[in-house]
Amino acid sequence: MDELQQIWKRHAYVMRASTAFLYGIVVSVAMNFFWTPGHIYSSGITGLAQLLATISKNNSLPLTTAFWLFALNVPLFGVAWKQIGHRFSVFTFLAVIFSSIMIKVMHPINLTSDPIICAIFGGAVNGFGTGLALKNGISTGGLDILGLVIKKHTGKSIGTINMIFNGFIVLAAGFMFGWPYAFYSALGLFVNAKVMDMVYTRQKKMQVMIVTSSPNSVIESIQTRLRRGVTIVHGAEGAYKHDAKTILFTIISRYEQPELERAMQEADPHAFVSIAENVHIMGHFYEPDL
Template sequence: MDELQQIWKRHQYVARASAAFIYGILVSVAMNFFWVPGKIYSSGITGLAQLSTTLMKRYLPFQLSTAALLFILNVPLFFLAWKQIGHRFTFFTFLAVVFSSIMIKSISTVTLTKDPIICAIFGAAINGFGTGLALKNGISTGGLDIIGLTLRKLTGKSIGTINIIFNAFIIFAAGAVYGWPYAFYSALGIFVNARVMDIVYTRQQKMQVMIVTNKPKSVVDCIQTHMRRGITIVHGAEGAYRHDQKTILFTVISRYEQLELKNAMEESDPYAFVSISDNVKIMGHFYEPEP
């Protein structure tokens, strides 16, 4: 058993390192093929690094590349993550940022088009896919992710407001530097990035599950073997067609766990009726694995 656990851990480490490397490639493609030619700013710390590079070119006698600034701006956040979130999480986040900085610096800028709308949409879609892939594999891409996870751990509150304020600053900066139409193009890119990231990274999307079954004990045991979820049991339900006794089970899962739920139901009661509702708002405790 210990040997299997070691093999599984090594597999997880390789998967996370690979996801960090792939993210580095994707963000560099988004940056050098679309954002730079289209004069589009990204969201978060990446956008701040782009803005800082632009201002340094205009107003300072020296300058640093976006790749270098991306790493420098993340350094204090690495220390925060190491102290507040976890060493393993910090290590793989560090890898993701290092790979990003190296790839952005190494891959030359290619002007496929200067159309700002195309650059905003395609750059954001590529970056959103990379970010979602990284999050799906249990790593962060640095920046606001670290601040958000830290605040959620300390206060239990979301970082949504800070994200909105920070990205609004980036959007207005794009307008001030390149002209106000580019503020709207950058806003479009930030929106597309978030949507694509949500499509890829589904762990934060909650779903309510209702199960009508004749085998409640088997179903409960199997679900809790496959995933760590609480279940509410309602006895005494009655089927309207045959008037046979049923039990109703309620639980909430993440979209990421749908396959595990399906496997659990096939093992325990393949004939059970299962209804799943999207977009559930949770009040109270909902277990989420540590990064």
């Protein structure tokens, strides 16, 4: 059993490292093929790195976006190492270093300089890469680290800080390239967020109601596969045959839905299952360690 766990851990590490490398390629495509030709700024630290690179172009020693992306993340690595975890920090470092290298070495292809096309496709490509990274348990650095640290200590998200920071990036695009580019950058941020939400489903909560005649086996299967608590409502009755039923309630993430389906198929394939999305959670909800 210990040997199998070691094999699984090595497999998980290889998957995360491969995802970090793939993210580096994807963000470099978004940067070099769409954002830079279209004068579009990204969100967060990446957008700030673009801004600093634009400002330093007129200096005697111009510094690239790749350099600033790595330099701005260096102090955040130290925060992540102390506050979040060593494994998280290592894979975050890999994601940032791969993206910095790929942005530097991947030569851009002049597909188009149309700002609307660049905003939409750059945002979509980057959103896919970021969502894929988060889905596989790695961070892309920057504001992700600050968000996790603040959430760990206060339980609150940094949504407002994120909005203010990205608002600053949009205004910078307007000052640098003209105000229409501020709107183009805002469009790119919107597309990026929507595509990222489509790919990364771990943060989306779903309420599950199960009507079953075999509550014990269903509970055991769910708790074994998903590590989720279950609330039991006894004394339910089916209206058609008037047979005894038990109602079970639990909350899962959308990422866990396939595992729930397998658990139900294993425990009670004839159970009635209702799933509702967009659940607001108050109280403890288990989040796996990063």
